[in-house]
Amino acid sequence: MSAAPRRRRTGRDQLLAVALELFARDGIQATSLQGIADEAGVTKAGLYYHYKTKDEIVLDVLKPLLDALPAVTRRAEAHRTRIARVDEVLGGLIEIALYEHSGFAVLMQDPYLTRLLSEQASMRQWWDDTTALILGSDPDPQIRIGLVMFINGLAGASRDPAMAHLDDRDRRQSLLECGRRLLRQD
Amino acid sequence: MSAAPRRRRTGRDQLLAVALELFARDGIQATSLQGIADEAGVTKAGLYYHYKTKDEIVLDVLKPLLDALPAVTRRAEAHRTRIARVDEVLGGLIEIALYEHSGFAVLMQDPYLTRLLSEQASMRQWWDDTTALILGSDPDPQIRIGLVMFINGLAGASRDPAMAHLDDRDRRQSLLECGRRLLRQD
DNA sequence: GTCTATAAACCGATAGAC
DNA sequence: GTCTATCGGTTTATAGAC
Numbered sequence: 001m002s003a004a005p006r007r008r009r010t011g012r013d014q015l016l017a018v019a020l021e022l023f024a025r026d027g028i029q030a031t032s033l034q035g036i037a038d039e040a041g042v043t044k045a046g047l048y049y050h051y052k053t054k055d056e057i058v059l060d061v062l063k064p065l066l067d068a069l070p071a072v073t074r075r076a077e078a079h080r081t082r083i084a085r086v087d088e089v090l091g092g093l094i095e096i097a098l099y100e101h102s103g104f105a106v107l108m109q110d111p112y113l114t115r116l117l118s119e120q121a122s123m124r125q126w127w128d129d130t131t132a133l134i135l136g137s138d139p140d141p142q143i144r145i146g147l148v149m150f151i152n153g154l155a156g157a158s159r160d161p162a163m164a165h166l167d168d169r170d171r172r173q174s175l176l177e178c179g180r181r182l183l184r185q186d
Numbered sequence: 187m188s189a190a191p192r193r194r195r196t197g198r199d200q201l202l203a204v205a206l207e208l209f210a211r212d213g214i215q216a217t218s219l220q221g222i223a224d225e226a227g228v229t230k231a232g233l234y235y236h237y238k239t240k241d242e243i244v245l246d247v248l249k250p251l252l253d254a255l256p257a258v259t260r261r262a263e264a265h266r267t268r269i270a271r272v273d274e275v276l277g278g279l280i281e282i283a284l285y286e287h288s289g290f291a292v293l294m295q296d297p298y299l300t301r302l303l304s305e306q307a308s309m310r311q312w313w314d315d316t317t318a319l320i321l322g323s324d325p326d327p328q329i330r331i332g333l334v335m336f337i338n339g340l341a342g343a344s345r346d347p348a349m350a351h352l353d354d355r356d357r358r359q360s361l362l363e364c365g366r367r368l369l370r371q372d
Numbered sequence: 373g374t375c376t377a378t379a380a381a382c383c384g385a386t387a388g389a390c
Numbered sequence: 391g392t393c394t395a396t397c398g399g400t401t402t403a404t405a406g407a408c
Binding site for chain 4: 376377378379388
Binding site: 025110162163165170174 | 211212213215216294295296297298301327328330331332334335336337338339340341342343346348349351352356360361363364367368370
């Protein structure tokens with residue numbers, strides 16, 4: 001048996017990192033394959049060895065996040081009390097938003113991706129599951145809107161300069177407090 | 187003296203309404219002048235009689251909102267207590283977001299506009315004034331992040347399908363409650 | 373004020389050499 | 391795997407007739 005394959009810094013990984021950065025900064029539509037290629041130090045045609053279309057690049061860039069989201073909801077479903085489920089969802093989403101804040105904002109706000117994912121049912125399914133988990137059998141409109149506001153607010157807040165002044169622990173704590181306030185049942 | 191000029195439905199107003207709708211749906215970058223012209227029932231070249239560049243159209247579309255935002259902050263500055271200032275800001279922003287929810291989301295989230303406005307100082311100035319007004323002399327990081335989350339969350343929530351089930355009064359009330367929770371000092 | 377026609381640049385995508 | 395060269399289509403923007 002040969003040694004476990006070391007994680008090579010293949011061209012593919014480099015491309016995804018560059019693409020994500022540009023997607024987050026300029027939006028997907030405004031990011032050309034030429035721009036990605038230039039930033040990655042290859043030619044535009046070189047991208048087409050790895051990917052057949054631009055959409056394929058977009059989906060591959062966001063794939064880790066598209067997988068991470070349902071995983072959070074699944075973990076939260078295992079808890080017995082509502083407060084534990086809420087904290088698991090909030091903590092999981094905050095973790096994702098902080099660790100991949102570029103991707104999270106793109107995922108939640110980019111109109112190109114919204115349209116791309118609207119053809120699939122995965123994102124919609126995740127949202128339905130998550131709202132059902134948080135709202136339970138008594139769907140309070142206030143909490144529903146609070147959840148919408150948290151998701152969208154988290155996407156915006158995670159890349160706001162106000163976060164730069166805080167260390168990682170304080171960021172998590174502040175965002176968690178925001179979520180708890182929005183989802184609190186009185 | 188002639189009669190006061192009636193508000194003619196001139197081509198210009200029609201263009202702005204069409205453009206805003208497309209900007210909100212597809213993003214500014216993905217909205218071509220051809221698309222605006224088609225939807226407005228004119229030719230692409232016809233747009234250039236009214237506007238010299240695409241950016242000029244974009245700024246004119248968002249001008250009402252760019253004027254409305256500082257007006258809210260100025261009104262809020264007149265109040266003596268913090269709670270009154272907070273409610274004035276929240277109520278004003280909610281009013282704008284609900285009445286012009288397409289424009290508000292574009293203003294806060296579209297990367298094309300973000301870049302366009304980053305060259306000017308007006309948006310930045312408004313944000314600094316508003317945060318200073320809400321935070322006061324003791325800038326609590328928690329409240330600062332709550333404000334960031336409210337602004338971004340409001341943009342997303344104002345065009346969420348969850349709002350469709352509520353009447354106008356309930357929408358205002360729910361969003362106001364969200365803002366009060368996020369900005370509450372304990 | 374609105375049109376047709378067109379310029380110049382850029383877009384995503386493909387063919388084929390090395 | 392990466393390159394050069396190119397295709398067809400679309401973009402912003404302009405020129406000029408009516």
